[in-house]
Amino acid sequence: MNLIILLQQDFTDDSHVTLTDKRFEHIRKVHQSSVGDRVKLGRLNGMMGSGIITAINDHKVDIEVELNQAPPKKLPLKVILALPRPKMIRRIFRSIAELGIEELIVINSYKVEKSFWNSPALTDEKVEGYLIAGLQQAKDTVLPKVSFQRLFKPFVEDELAAIAQGSRGIIAHPATGKPCPHAINERAVLAIGPEGGFTEYEVNKFIDAGFEGIHLGDRILRVENALAAITSKLY
Amino acid sequence: MNLIILLQQDFTDDSHVTLTDKRFEHIRKVHQSSVGDRVKLGRLNGMMGSGIITAINDHKVDIEVELNQAPPKKLPLKVILALPRPKMIRRIFRSIAELGIEELIVINSYKVEKSFWNSPALTDEKVEGYLIAGLQQAKDTVLPKVSFQRLFKPFVEDELAAIAQGSRGIIAHPATGKPCPHAINERAVLAIGPEGGFTEYEVNKFIDAGFEGIHLGDRILRVENALAAITSKLY
Structure with missing residues (x-):
């Protein structure tokens, strides 16, 4: 946790927060902070900065915060990802934010098991938690936008063109010809399949929409x- | 498991293996293979190819193998890594091979807890298992060389120069000035610190040995x- 993310309900007034949950535990046990110590903070979807601990006991920490620093810019990259198996959702969503x-x-996608869509990892609350964990690691405050499309065909036929407009469309597919380009310096939309990959039918739907196949x-x-x-090669 | 790695003891003669362990379970339950089906195989530190299932029951599978394909080339990259916390060892070692x-x-490194060195994840057998899992994912057969250096100072003062000779030395350190280069097309040695990073003293030891600091x-x-x-930016 390189940056502690503050939520609306943490604020007792414009410049003071009280924390009692695992962020408090982190400050107390990992940082082993005491009164007068400074911690790095950011407001969810807002500014970053730091705070000075004004009180700490066994149950809570009070912090006076000063948030005057803009969060880092996002990469100009949208990712289209086949739903991972439930065990991987947390780690992958966290990495998206990170x-x-x-x-x-x-x-x-054809190789996504239907049951994956019922995973308890996909509740709004869980997803936001994974993303916030990624932001706290990376030192960022801005949640990536996340949406779900449970029907492949309507998505690629009716929505994909608009999503990819003005961006370079890229689909990762081991069998395709071109190596992943480096440092492209332009907006991109990157499609990544499930374990086992997209089917040929699915890949072709992306190709039809103007995507280029790349491999690693x-x-x-x-x-x-x-x-x-791929993210790191592209930017 | 995109490639099943075969060990010396699996072979009943030059071109036949019998598998009874989790590789057998994988063939039976995940692939749901039957007699006559082909599976992708490789011999540890040897050639890759495929095999045809000649018999399968509830306890074992017999495969006739034909290994005639060279494994992919390694990247010309050595990684010097501060010992990760035990929970991460498996995943990181697997990724090294992958x-x-x-x-x-x-x-x-200063920020590596001493107790990490006693982790049961560091036995030769465990380490080889993690690496083989990475090879089976990536479709490779060749184990990366792995060694452990428990004393920082003798390592950087007496051994680092020889290891880095003929290679570009790179140390990842968030505070340093240059962004990580792309597609360097030369041999490299990459140093990555623990969570929390290398200390300034440690970074300077690498800089003294000719390493350049890079950030992400x-x-x-x-x-x-x-x-x-970093691996993907460099190559």
């Missing part, structure tokens, strides 16, 4: 490594 | 994302 991706669109060489990376790898 | 890194040197922008990535991100 890497600075501005928007995530989670889609269905001979190695097949797990989704979370492919996400970090 | 990403195609040729050598991993695990070192001590305003965001602080977790070690596993930094590893995939």
